[in-house]
Amino acid sequence: MAYLDNAPPVLIELHKRIARSLIPKSANDSKQHKATIRGRSLTASKVLEIMLCDELMRKAWKVISKSLSSEDEYIALYDATREAMRLARRGVVDQSARKQKYEDIAKCANNLARLIAEPERGTRPNALYASDLDLLAYELLPEDVARRLGAISWPLMKSDQRHEWARSLLPRWPTVVEIIQQLAIRAKILAKKGDTNKRSRLRKGETEEQRLQKTKARIFACHLFNHLQSVDENFSGFESLRRMVKAIYMVDFTGNVLRTIILGSLSKLQVKQRKESADNLYIYP
Numbered sequence: 001m002a003y004l005d006n007a008p009p010v011l012i013e014l015h016k017r018i019a020r021s022l023i024p025k026s027a028n029d030s031k032q033h034k035a036t037i038r039g040r041s042l043t044a045s046k047v048l049e050i051m052l053c054d055e056l057m058r059k060a061w062k063v064i065s066k067s068l069s070s071e072d073e074y075i076a077l078y079d080a081t082r083e084a085m086r087l088a089r090r091g092v093v094d095q096s097a098r099k100q101k102y103e104d105i106a107k108c109a110n111n112l113a114r115l116i117a118e119p120e121r122g123t124r125p126n127a128l129y130a131s132d133l134d135l136l137a138y139e140l141l142p143e144d145v146a147r148r149l150g151a152i153s154w155p156l157m158k159s160d161q162r163h164e165w166a167r168s169l170l171p172r173w174p175t176v177v178e179i180i181q182q183l184a185i186r187a188k189i190l191a192k193k194g195d196t197n198k199r200s201r202l203r204k205g206e207t208e209e210q211r212l213q214k215t216k217a218r219i220f221a222c223h224l225f226n227h228l229q230s231v232d233e234n235f236s237g238f239e240s241l242r243r244m245v246k247a248i249y250m251v252d253f254t255g256n257v258l259r260t261i262i263l264g265s266l267s268k269l270q271v272k273q274r275k276e277s278a279d280n281l282y283i284y285p
Contacts, residue, residue: 001049001053002053003052003053004052004053004054004055004057004058004061006058006061006062006065007051007052007053007057007061008052008061008065008068008071008074010071010074010075011048011051011052011074011075011078012052014048014075014078015045015048015049015052017144018044018045018048019045044082047078047081047082047085047248048078050247050248051078051081051244051247054247056243056244056246056247057243057244057247059239059240059243060237060240060241060243060244060247061240062240063237063239063240064077064228064237064240066232067228067231067232067234067235067237068231068232072148073231075148076227076231077227077228077231080223080224080227080228081224081248083223084219084220084221084223084224084227085216085220085248087219087220087223088215088216088217088219088220088223089216098190098191099191099192102187102188102190102191103187103188103191105183105184105187106184106185106187106188106191107184109180109181109183109184109187110181110184112180113177113180113181113184116131116133116134116176116177116180117131117134117177118131119131120132133176134175134176134177135175135176136163136166136173136174136175136176137173137174137175137176137178137179138162138166138169138170138173139162139176140176141154143155149169150165150169151165213249213250213251214251216249217245217248217249217251217253218261218265220245220248220249221241221245221253221258221261221262222261222262222265224241224244225241225262228241238258238259238262241258241262242254242258245258
């Protein structure tokens with residue numbers, strides 16, 4: 001694969017690592033991995049491939065790199081890109097189906113939390129033991145995340161070593177059950193929220209699919225611009241964003257149109273995010 005010569009090395013390495021993780025390790029799990037590849041192709045490996053290989057991104061990186069000063073900030077940009085794409089997709093889905101989906105997730109999450117928290121019966125009468133899955137959250141950290149947080153030999157660390165390391169980062173870690181319960185709460189909140197994104201109107205000669213792509217591209221650009229300004233308050237690279245939007249969504253806004261869209265939506269977006277942040281505060285049970 002031919003990467004752009006100015007693509008960030010840390011994202012190239014991340015792309016290679018994700019690509020390796022999607023390769024079936026045995027004949028027995030090939031079907032499972034094929035399903036995983038289909039589900040994650042655009043939101044993980046494919047997104048990075050576009051960001052690192054598409055010629056449209058060459059000038060985009062030239063501008064964006066001036067606002068980023070560390071490997072963590074490049075990783076954060078990739079995470080923000082995926083999150084902006086998720087929010088863009090949310091803006092065009094059928095709202096009744098979305099409501100039902102999040103209600104189902106809330107129900108399943110509550111059931112899962114209950115099953116994990118339920119004690120297991122021992123061989124002795126009235127003997128009850130905590131479930132093996134009733135863990136503190138750090139026990140489920142992916143190895144690469146733990147490594148980025150400073151755990152050099154995460155797979156080789158004993159339970160007490162992992163515990164001491166985790167406490168050095170955060171004195172009180174939530175349990176897996178508490179996180180799943182919070183997932184249920186978040187799903188209930190999302191199920192109640194309607195479609196607040198204004199969609200692009202259908203223009204003459206334009207198909208419904210093209211209109212939806214424009215709507216997603218507009219939402220994506222606004223959220224990603226908001227992230228870049230949170231990193232560098234002086235960021236104003238509308239042309240670099242235009243190229244990124246075109247590479248991912250095949251929608252070509254002129255610089256002035258994209259600038260108008262972003263600046264017009266920015267204040268509304270900030271108000272909405274502040275409200276969502278207040279709604280979604282983590283509450284320990």
